[in-house]
Amino acid sequence: MEKFAVDKNGFYGEFGGAYIPEILYDNVEALKNSYLEVIKDPTFQEEYNSLLRDYVGRPSPLYLAKRMSEKYGCKLYLKREDLNHTGSHKINNAIGQILLARRMGKTRIIAETGAGQHGVATATVCALMNMQCIVYMGKTDVERQKLNVQKMEMLGATVVPVTSGNMTLKDATNEAIRDWCSNPSDTYYVIGSTVGPHPYPDMVAHLQSVISEEIRKQLLEKEGRETPDYVMACVGGGSNAAGTIFHFIDEPDVKIVLSEAAGKGLDSGLSAATIHLGKLGIIHGSKTLIMQSEDGQIEEPYSISAGLDYPGIGPMHAHLAKTGRSQVLAVTDDEAMAAAFEITKLEGIIPAIESAHALGALAKMKFKKDDVVVLCLSGRGDKDMETYIAAFENN
Known part of the structure; x- marks a missing residue:
């Protein structure tokens, strides 16, 4: 994948990179330096693959x-x-990232969700691994995906309806990043797609x-x-x-x-x-x-x-x-x-x-x-x- 792969600065051609507030720099840097090593580690692979097989x-x-x-x-x-x-497919990524978060000593998981599937997957894995879970979801999406909101709450997650902007996925992501900036030391942000600062796009692609x-x-x-x-x-x-x-x-x-x-x-x-x-x-x-x-x-x-x-x-x-x-x-x-x-x-x-x-x-x-x-x-x-x-x- 050399021709199309991400470079060391997190770019695919002219796209990518990590444009982040200074308060998150240490977090993102730690992730960048460890994610490939961790997800390729045989003990991680064994745990990840057995959960994919027996749980998913x-x-x-x-x-x-x-x-x-x-x-x-x-x-x-x-x-x-x-x-x-x-x-x-969202569960593939949620399991991988939460296993990674646990290895990094994080105790609190946050996520954003649009259709609710990533939120449900994250809440599910947090229940499985006994982690605190907060999911940000635009108020418009909360209303049109009520069943998924109920599932997340039943799984023990806190769903936070976001009322800024269009009250959809972009706004939920804004709020999750705001939370992360306020709680950088104990919080891990599980991004649900191949978006966000490097290394997230590459990490999510690897896990999927x-x-x-x-x-x-x-x-x-x-x-x-x-x-x-x-x-x-x-x-x-x-x-x-x-x-x-x-x-x-x-x-x-x-x-x-x-x-x-x-x-x-x-x-x-x-x-x-x-x-x-x-x-x-x-x-x-x-x-x-x-x-x-x-x-x-x-x-x-x-x-x-x-x-x-x-x-x-x-x-x-x-x-x-x-x-x-x-x-x-x-x-x-x-x-x-x-x-x-x-x-x-x-x-x-x-x-x-x-x-x-x-x-x-x-x-x-x-x-x-x-x-x-x-x-x-x-x-x-x-x-x-x-x-x-x-x-x-x-x-």
Whole structure:
């Protein structure tokens, strides 16, 4: 991954870095200096992998979706991250970071969450490991993801509704960083995506890379080869996408196709399509593409999906898109909802609305009959049922 890997200063090409308040410098520096050593340590690996196997239920299945394959004229495999404990890929990262926090002697865990899946995963692991847990969540998201809030509270976490800004993911992240600045010595901030100051984007990508590691083994078993023709995933901050593509980035024959949330349309002013619309800037400690106005003010993103309405994008994804290694398609709310109802009818799987954005890209592709396509189904749709029912009743 040399060509696309992060450099020693935390940059992927022109994107990345660590732009942080001085009070957090020691914390972030300690993390930067220890994270790779710790996560590659055999005793860490043993504990991490046994929890992934026995607690999360990994490996997650690689499922050949026959009816969808027929419809789109390819061999479509779904990487079933929705079948993990807690219902999404988020648990892979939460376990890894909290094991790391414990080794660093931290006693208090904070997190931000949009759709609530990262919050639930963090609260779950904190319950398992007897750690104090505070989750920041925008008030708008608290209302549209009530079930996940109730789960977090049942797991013993304190959920703090954030009422600044648009009251969504960006604002929750702002508050979590503020908390971290106030409590740097005992607190560990579990970032849920490939965003934030270095080393977070690289660390989260490493912890999620179990997804593509498994895909290679499973494809070898099913297709007699380790590499597909296409890998596909939805991208907001970018952790499920990073995990899905991690072990394929240096395979030039594997095409990377990612979907971002176009909301009501790219030109509607109600969108979260950062790669299409963003300009270079700094957000949450990282230099990346950001949705911003002419004078550099961050613009509020919009998506029907609580997990994709982030005004930035992970620096790794900004770099892959900029260099042409990944193709990024913009999928609207309506296209994502149509894709969600389609997979439900054809395969009996209700996906998270985030994952439905990845499915929404299939109709924009032209495949050959023998193309092997692996799409990450990053989460299950339980948390989105109210949105789905409302859409169903309106049609």
